[in-house]
Amino acid sequence: MPTIALVAAGTRLGLSLGRVFGGHGFDVALIARSEERLGELVDTLAAEGVEAAGFPADVTDRAALATAVDDAAEKFGGIDVLQYSAPYVHAADGDGRMTGVLDVTVENLRPQIEGACYGAITATRAVLPAMLAAGTGTLLYTTGASAVTPTPWAGTAGVAGAAVRNWALNLNNTLADRGIYVGYVALGAWIVGTPGMPEDASPMEPDDIARRHWDMHTTRNPSEQLITP
16 A cells, blocks of 8 residues: 655644545554654544554654654555645744744744754655655645745744745756656645634635645646645
């Protein structure tokens, strides 16, 4: 069976991606920091008939992340699709607030770059050699829409996401003639169930967002997509 590796998998979009790809015959490798969360995701997918396994790693720990991806590839016999959801990383002082554009500093931007960009590069480098050797594969990257639509209250997240977008589009241009599709998703919608969601938000069901990822994988098009309600 083909395998998808979901990095920074969560209980909303990560679960839905596992459900959608699993429903199309994929095994699912889940990578996230929380072992408890991984256990819940694996159990939920197993109850739906999806073969899944969890591999704990913090995306800001590059060595641990690379090891987790390698372990997943070893267990399932390879990774056919890598999906990386750029996380919002809390600052070292525990401050989890989104940093506005006027408050961006090197110190509060660094963890977002670590989580979004360096993590994506690390996970990709762990799977890319095998994909190049096979002449096939899919790489999907998901960030917030502030990466493409400047959003003053999402200063640090926008900078980090824009770096991922630039890199992903360059990857697609470079790898398209080598059998590897690279797709970038800018998520411009709140996901149903997200804590702190504004009252006037028009949230989207995570399964609907996951199906958009599936369509990108199967059609190998477009290279980037802005998802809005």
